[in-house]
Amino acid sequence: MKKIILIILFFSPLFLFSQTNGVQFENAENQLKNKEYKACLESYIKEFKKETGSGQNYYDASICAAKNNNINLSFNYLEKAIKSKHIYLNSIVTNKDLEILHTDKRWLSILKKIKKAYKEFTQTPLTQEQQKELIDYVNQSIAAVYFDKEKGNDLQKILLNTDFGNLPPKVIVKKIKKKLVSEANDIHFHVGVQKLSLKTELEKTPLEKVNHNGGFSEVRFLKGNIGYIKWDRCIADEIAYSKLVAALIFLKDCDALIFDITNNPGGNGAISGFIFTHLFKSKKHQTLLQKKCKGETEWRTSEVPFNYTNGPKFYDTPVYIMTSKNTGSAAEYFAFTLQELKRGKVIGQTTAGAGNPVLKILFGNYFAYVPNCEIRTKDGKSIEAKGVVPDIEMEDEYTIDDVLKVIKK
Helix, strand or coil, rough: CCEEEEECCCCEEEEEEEEEEHHHHHHHHHHHCCCCCCHHHHHHHHHHCCCCHHHHHHHHHHHHHCCCHHHHHHHHHHHHHCCCCCCCCHHHHHHHHHHCCCCCHHHHHHHHHHHHHHHHHHHHHHCHHHHHHHHHHCCCCCHCCCCCCCHHHHHHHHHHHCCCCCHHHHHHHHHHHHHHHHCCCCCCCEECCCCCCCCHHHHHHHHHHHHHHEEEEEEEEEEECEECCCCCCCCCCCHHHHHHHHHHHCCCCCEEEEEEEECCCCCCCCCHHHHHHHCCCHHHHHHHHEECCCCCCEEEEEEECCCCCCCCCCCCCEEEEEEEECCCCHHHHHHHHHHHHEEEEEEEEECCCCCCCEEEECCHHHHHHHHEEEEEEEECCCCCCCCCCCEEEECCCCCHHHHHHHHHH
C-alpha cells in the first residue's frame, strides 16, 4: 500500500492518500486498513504463493504477521521488503505495529540492513522508471494541495517534460526543487530525501532530545534598560504561551523591547497573534493579513485572533525587530505586521521571503513542501519571494551592540 502522507502545517489536519499495488493485493490491503490482521495475513500468504509482491506488499504483510504474533514470518517479510529497495525505510523503525520485533535479537540485523539499504538508495542513480515515479508523486502532491490550480497544472507539465539526468536521489530532488522555485516564484517549494533515523523517540538519549523552551532561548536586560528576547522558533502551545508571558513579566519595566528573530525560520504563526495582544491596544493587527487556500474562492482573515492574556501590556513601549536572511515564514509575518502598522522598527537584513503556508508531504523515502495557501494584505501586498525589507539595514554578522547604537540615535 504505497502511501503519500500529507502533514499540513498551520493548524490543518492530516490526510492520507494511498495507491494500491494491483487488484490481486487489494483484498489484503483493505483488511489491513480495517485492522483485520488474521484475515490480511491469510490473504497475503495466499497471494504470495501466486506471485512476487512489491516491497510495500511485504512490508504490509510483516505488519499483519507481527499483529498475529508470528514473529518469524514478520521478520521474513520485512527482509524481503528491505531488499526490494522500494519501501519507506524510516517507517520500519517508527511503526508501532512492529514494536514487538524490537526485543528480538534479529532486530539489530534489521537495523543494519536498513542502514545499508538507505546508503545504497542515496548513492545509486535513479532509473528512468524511478525518476518518473518520483515526478508522479510530486505532481500528485501539487495537484492535491497547491493553491493556484492553473499554475499548478503548468508546473506539472514542466516537471514531466524535464530530463533531470541519470543522477542519485539527493541530486535529483535538488534539481526538482530549483525548477519549482524558479517557475512558481515561490521559495517555499521544496523536495528532499528523508533522513534516516534508526531510533524511536523513546530510545533517544537525553542528549539527543531537544527542549525548544517554547521557542525562546534568551531573555535579558541590555544597557539602557532595554528588554531583549531571543526568539528562535514559532511554536504555538501552552508551553510557548507561558514562556512568553514569563519573559514579558520579567521585562515589564523596560524602556524598549527587542525581538531577535535573526535565526527564526518560522513555524506556527498563532504565537505571533498571542504576542500582539501584549503590544497592540487595538485589534487592527488581526485584520491586516488575509489568506486564501486550495479550493477556496473567498479571502479570509489570516491571523488566529487572541483576545485574552494575563501578561503585562507594552502598548506604549518602543519595539524593535532584529532580522536576517534566515528569518522565514511566520517569523517574517511577525516583523511585517509590526512594520506595516508602524508599531515597530525592523533592523537588520531583508528576510527570506517564504511567505506562503505549506504542506509537508511524505512519499516513500522522499518529502516535499508544497504551498497550499496564499497570504497578502487587502491591498495585495505580499512578502513571498520578496521578504521584509528592514527600516534600518545592517551589515552581515551585525551584533546586539550595533543595534543598541542605532536605537540610541
